[in-house]
Amino acid sequence: MTVMQAPTYRRAEYHGFDAGGRDFVYLVSAGAIFEIDADVRAVLDRLDGQELTHAMLVRELVSEGRAQEEADGLVRELRQARLIHLGHGMPVAEVPQAPPADFPLQALVLNVTNQCNLACTYCYEFGADKIATPAGKPKYMTLDTAKASVDLLIAEAVGRKAVHITFFGGETLMNFKLLRDVVDYANAATAAAGKAITYSLTTNATLLTPEIVTFLSDNRVGVTVSMDGPPELQDKHRVYKNGKGSYAVIEPRLRTLITHHKTRAITARVTLTEGVTDVVRIFRHLKDDLGFHEVGFAPVTTGEERAYSLDGNGMDSVLAQFNLLAEEWLEYALRGESHGFTNVSETISELISGVNKSHPCGAGLGLMGVSPSGDLSPCHRFTDADTHSMGHVSSGIDRAKQGEFLAKGHVEAKYDCQSCWARPLCAGGCHHEAFVRYGDTGHANLHYCDWIRQWTDTCLRIYGVLSVRNPGFLERFAERKGLS
Secondary structure, eight states, X not given: OXXXXXXXXXXXXXXXXXXXXXXXXXXXXXXXXXXXXXXXXHHHHHTTTOOEEHHHHHHHHHHTTOOHHHHHHHHHHHHHTTSEEEEOSSOOOOOOOOOOTTOOOOEEEEEOBSOOSBOOTTOTTTSXXXXXXXXXXXXXXXXXXXXXXXXXXXXXXXXXXXXXXXXXXXXXXXXXXXXXXXXXXXXXXXXXXXXXXXXXXXXXXXXXXXXXHHHHHHTTEEEEEEOOSSHHHHHHHOBBTTSOBSHHHHHHHHHHHHHHOOSSOEXXXXXXXXXXXXXXXXXXXXXXXXXXXXXXXXXXXXXXXXXXXXXXXXXXXXXHHHHHHHHHHHXXXXXXXXXXXXXXXXXXXXXHHTOOOSSSSSBTTTEEEEOTTOBEESSGGGTTOGGGOOEETTTEEOHHHHHHHHHHXXXXXXXXXXXXXXXHHHTTOOHHHHHHHHSOTTSOOGGGHHHHHHHHHHHHHHHHHHHHHOHHHHHHHHHHTTOO
16 A cells, blocks of 8 residues: 655745845745745744744744644745745756747847957957957848848847837947948838837947947937046056057046937946956946946956956955945945945846846847857957857847757756756856857856855845835836846
8 A cells, every 4th residue: 555645845045134134045946035024033943954844834833832823824935935835856947948949039239340449458359268260250230131131130029019229330430420220220110110229338448439428328328438546546457559558538428428319328338457446446436527427347257367357355345345335335225325336236136027048148148249241249359259150140049049048048057056046046147258258158156156146145135125114115226227
């Protein structure tokens, strides 16, 4: 005779943290945050390191003074919330589903030129770690190629109400005439297709003129400026081909941009390298002295050790300063004010949205890059890299190559991610970073794992404090970011 054993419960995978004097858990399977009380904590503690049947769990809760009906209802409620679930021996990671093969395109990054008037020493596109193979290819995108790109975006954006184009380089403004013509064409084409469109561009700001600024403002083009801080830090790596620094050239142009571009926020994007790690000082200069609306930071992408690489001590220093600015961000938020530290804002946006990523970003999925020749790639960082081509704007997306890329990049394919509680937000990290560091776009960025977990915990605590002390800010933040 077969004896049927009663099913047991086990704890779901979560990360616990305290904030604002309250207990919270970040539920990995759902990318969701729950505030928990003493009763919930009692259930989770009972299931720490063991599995119990429904009856056993209820009995233990009753033994602590809870009514039978109350204990039974609590267990059922926690199962419905997925904080506990049926146990089958060792826990099995819950994996987000892969997007469908016909997932609609939403954005294109048009590399309007692969030429640049600067020679930044750490440049991933032209420096020691470059993967681009531009020999024999066009240096500037033509209008025909750009129009074909817009047409492809509209055709592949099935079901999308709005699409987006980012203009990129090289130095984007070296092909400003094309940018201007593309905006005219795309405005008409998307209107005819019944879709809205938005624009952004990345620039080193050396070629900005009052006329360009007026165009960008009139057409609501978001602007991100690649800049590394005050003069001695900016001029350490962001130099002209003759070695001359770029700060003196861009500073007056930035003031014109920030003063006269009134329709979109102006953002600075800082690359952190050896010797350029004074995060707080850089933030103060860019935000307070120059007037950028938002400032974001990212460590340099490098393969083997370079002179400009950040070592472990450098990354620890960066994280400590990130935490200082994060505390400021929270102080501002508690007063209902915007601070401008993009790294916090982006993570809080993802926490509000409850993201549970199958892939680190939209590369090769909702977003693709277009080279000056019209080749498609997973994103702008793979532009002109023959080994990462995904078709052409004239012939469409190569679904086989796209599928191969996305299969490798799925978080389920990354063994090291399966035991990490931060994987819903990270999903293994940047594909390009993985290729440069490990030679494989599907490799987890293991060199950042501890850093990412610590930073995510910091942002979770910020979210928790706000949910207790100023929940209205989170609601307004969500509305402003279009998350609600």
